[in-house]
Amino acid sequence: MPSNANATRTAAPTTKILVVIPTFDEADNLPALVAELHALAIPGLAVLVVDDNSPDGTGRVADLLVERFPGVVYVQHRPEKQGLGHAYLDGFTRALDMGADFIVQMDADFSHPPTTIPAMLEAIQDFDVVVGSRYTSGGQLDERWSWWRRFLSWWANEVWSRRLLGLQTHDITAGFKCWRRTTLLGIGLERVASNGYAFQVEMTCLTERLGYRILEIPIYFEDRRIGKSKMSVPVKLQGAVDVIRIWWRHRGLEAGSHN
Ligand SMILES: Nc1nc2c(ncn2[C@@H]2O[C@H](COP(=O)(O)OP(=O)(O)OP(=O)(O)O)[C@@H](O)[C@H]2O)c(=O)[nH]1
Numbered sequence: 001m002p003s004n005a006n007a008t009r010t011a012a013p014t015t016k017i018l019v020v021i022p023t024f025d026e027a028d029n030l031p032a033l034v035a036e037l038h039a040l041a042i043p044g045l046a047v048l049v050v051d052d053n054s055p056d057g058t059g060r061v062a063d064l065l066v067e068r069f070p071g072v073v074y075v076q077h078r079p080e081k082q083g084l085g086h087a088y089l090d091g092f093t094r095a096l097d098m099g100a101d102f103i104v105q106m107d108a109d110f111s112h113p114p115t116t117i118p119a120m121l122e123a124i125q126d127f128d129v130v131v132g133s134r135y136t137s138g139g140q141l142d143e144r145w146s147w148w149r150r151f152l153s154w155w156a157n158e159v160w161s162r163r164l165l166g167l168q169t170h171d172i173t174a175g176f177k178c179w180r181r182t183t184l185l186g187i188g189l190e191r192v193a194s195n196g197y198a199f200q201v202e203m204t205c206l207t208e209r210l211g212y213r214i215l216e217i218p219i220y221f222e223d224r225r226i227g228k229s230k231m232s233v234p235v236k237l238q239g240a241v242d243v244i245r246i247w248w249r250h251r252g253l254e255a256g257s258h259n
């Protein structure tokens, strides 16, 4: 029988995986999502909720989850709604400080299937970021989406963001990704200026322009199960304008310059 000291010496260090979930009024979704993530039984997987003082009490729900899953669930409370991009930047910074090797980002509303995470973690071994993609071969949108919503999403990705920025990635606005720690450090979070939904576009743009290896794997994007979308018409318009800002801000960025 090996002694405990020997066992400790020979045990492979556990890879740290942090799932960052921004929340605003997701009290009804969060416990079920955390339960599904926990049920995946992935060694080293922890969850970081970034809540913007949600009026529906999501922050308190998150505190209860921290008590229920000590060392597995963490919460970052922010004083007020400060936008999705800032929430992710805060969450990523904390995840890096916590020593995460891989950082998964996902919405709280079940549009991003937790069951895809094992495949992402396998694929990230050979890539710098893995994208849960609606628009790669095999990816699907919820059948309940109207033709108008499908058209807008296609236009925002394929026509507006992809053509304007000259990118190859198909799901440029995807919010479901698995990052290698070194990719986020190499991009440099201080370089990211977009706050709203354009945050996803700017991250994709920087990742591609800097020459990181991106893999899109197909997902079925289900409509949110419970709660209200924060995606209003002004938010969509702001996102479209922000893409022009991204194009201007990063116009001089050379491909492959992270090496
Ligand atoms: N912390 C924080 N989270 C946010 C903010 N805005 C949105 N979120 C969260 O970001 C995720 C995506 O927001 P959604 O409202 O689902 O937006 P969406 O998925 O683009 O739109 P739908 O398809 O309509 O659901 C969800 O988990 C939200 O709770 C914000 O300002 N702060």
Ligand SMILES: [Mg+2]
Binding pocket: 107, 109, 111, 224, 229
């Ligand atoms: Mg959603």
